[in-house]
Amino acid sequence: MANWSIGELARKTGVHIETIRYFEKVGLLETSGRTEGGHRVFGDRHLRSLKFIKRARELGFSPQEVRALLDMGGPEDACCDEVRDIAVHHLEDVRRKIKDLKRLEELLASTVDRCSGSHVSDCAVIDMLEEPVR
Amino acid sequence: MANWSIGELARKTGVHIETIRYFEKVGLLETSGRTEGGHRVFGDRHLRSLKFIKRARELGFSPQEVRALLDMGGPEDACCDEVRDIAVHHLEDVRRKIKDLKRLEELLASTVDRCSGSHVSDCAVIDMLEEPVR
DNA sequence: CCTTGATCCTGTAGTAGCTACAGGTGGCAA
DNA sequence: TTGCCACCTGTAGCTACTACAGGATCAAGG
Structure with missing residues (x-):
């Protein structure tokens, strides 16, 4: 009860x-x-x-x-406008995050593809990490 | 120098x-x-x-x-296998996050669509939040 | 009624990954 | 040599919890 x-x-x-x-x-x-x-x-x-x-x-x-x-x-x-506003704001946030992560995914995927995985003097992954941002 | x-x-x-x-x-x-x-x-x-x-x-x-x-x-x-492994692992992680966020995006977007934004007794946003998790 | 053990209480400290002070020195130019 | 900025260490703050320590309470069995 x-x-x-x-x-x-x-x-x-x-x-x-x-x-x-x-x-x-x-x-x-x-x-x-x-x-x-x-x-x-x-x-x-x-x-x-x-x-x-x-x-x-x-x-x-x-x-x-x-x-x-x-x-x-x-x-x-x-329900009121403010509730909706918060949800909308959160939705925008989520979309931003998705966009960022997708960019990152592409970068990572193509980098991993280029990386042979063996001991060579230039490594795509390390290169990627050494590049200046954007 | x-x-x-x-x-x-x-x-x-x-x-x-x-x-x-x-x-x-x-x-x-x-x-x-x-x-x-x-x-x-x-x-x-x-x-x-x-x-x-x-x-x-x-x-x-x-x-x-x-x-x-x-x-x-x-x-x-x-470069070595381990570097690649870490990048691959991170990539998987990113893909998981993207997937989760996309599901959330859909839920939020459709909820916001259904929400009139006015003072009515049932609000789609609130309803969504009250639903049991999955 | 009394004991026992699980559950609960408060308060404090720990976690990650920094950031921000306080109070005290170092470095360097005028 | 004076002035001031940058630097030093150590500690505390931040978010959102989580995990203790040491003690009190609750409920069930005897």
Whole structure:
């Protein structure tokens, strides 16, 4: 009935206990209730938020972006322009990274192709690394 | 005539002074000579190594990979299978990253498309973030 | 009721890969 | 020789966690 210890929450979400406490400390996860003895007690809200945070982090949203998403209501609230903006911004970021990595892939692939792999005095890989940037 | 202070080396390579000292400390860059007063004096080898390290890091080689490349002779020595192996491994890594990012790009792009950007009760972006992972 | 062992608590320190100080010297030109 | 910049070491900061140490709490079995 939605009354979990930190360990149970960790098992449910796959997020380390220490990380849950960390999220709480830095304000990503709202503070939980406590037992008489001081143990944390979590409910549905926390489970939902934590899953949300985890998923967003896995999808590459930065902690700042996650915080922004949560601050504007998180999974509890309706969609708004800002949510979309963050996603769009993140998408642009992802596309930039893909572009960079593709350039790098080409460079690496062609270099490796040119490299014989034997002990010769000029090595394509080393050459590539010695070239000035761009 | 190849006798540079740390500041000159920093300007030549675009690597921060602190970072040069850090590279030296962790063994990426070999230790330099010193003046009477204890100031570092760098030569051509250092300049070359440092440029190599910088370039390799920019191309996404991990510090461990850079160290391995340097350990097997760095820019001074001939090419060998191991150099190629490291490059190939790195290439595979880059390709994996590209693949992951492309999947993410699709997900984000289609989600953003479906998101109206207005205050409605179900938001595609939020929905995406609430979905269980795979 | 009491013990036992798993779980939890706080606080601190560690991780990578740097970056940024603080407080103190060296180098060099006027 | 004075002035000032560059340099030195050592330590602390950064992000986003992770991992302890030393102690308290919880729940189940006897």
